[in-house]
Amino acid sequence: MSQDRCEQCAQPTAAYDAIHYGSVEGGYRLLCTQCFNAEVARRHGVTDFENVRLEPIRMVDCAGDAHQFHFQMRLLGTMLALDAFEIQDGFRAGYEFRIIGKPEDDVLTLLGRLVEKMRRTLAVKDLAINGSQFQIRDQTVRGLISSDPAGSGDIPVVVVDGREIGWDDFGRMLAAFEGWQFRLELRDLADDV
Structure with missing residues (x-):
């Protein structure tokens, strides 16, 4: 370090x-x-x-x-x-x-x-493992928007259940809900979600 x-x-x-x-x-x-x-x-x-x-x-x-x-x-x-x-x-x-x-x-x-x-x-997990891939457990996923220090800096990483997930992998998780609606609500880190 x-x-x-x-x-x-x-x-x-x-x-x-x-x-x-x-x-x-x-x-x-x-x-x-x-x-x-x-x-x-x-x-x-x-x-x-x-x-x-x-x-x-x-x-x-x-x-x-x-x-x-x-x-x-x-x-x-x-x-x-x-x-x-x-x-x-x-x-x-x-x-x-x-x-x-x-x-x-x-x-x-x-x-x-x-x-x-x-x-x-x-006390809550929003992700489930299906084989070797993660998927959204229910219709709700909560996380933190972060960045990949090794990446280019312009593509975000999300942290869900304490696990960093690349934008492409997160997109694949969302693809399971194709045709569904969603509401993206951004909240300060100090707020409860």
Whole structure:
């Protein structure tokens, strides 16, 4: 796993914990999450922000598969984003979750709400295996739009049941529903789907 160094504290920083902070006019600095939060708190005059680093947790989905989730808490001015995500090859991959709160919110309360959201999602599988191929289990499929770091960048990848699926493979899954109608509703990562 490649690591850069935070330009504030000089500590090694994994790619999933690095934030490019700044502006076009003033330039950007690579900061770890802790230094980023401290900088945002200072700029916005937030004096009582609890800059907590949360340890990873392991959860099991309804199929019995284990998932290890890492956390990132980012102060974004008047709101707080708490993310949970899996890591593959040093980068975010698989399941991702987010909850939004306020800087003064209790971190453990936000964490409890996020874990409950994670449990609800892990309790359902939208894909089924048919031979060696995946198919949509029922008429509903929920996922995350992502990108393939090895790809050209202009073709999306979807993450369903924590599994990255190429656009062509996802299209083949949809082909089973030829002649059906659909409604595509895009929601923020912090929303429940």
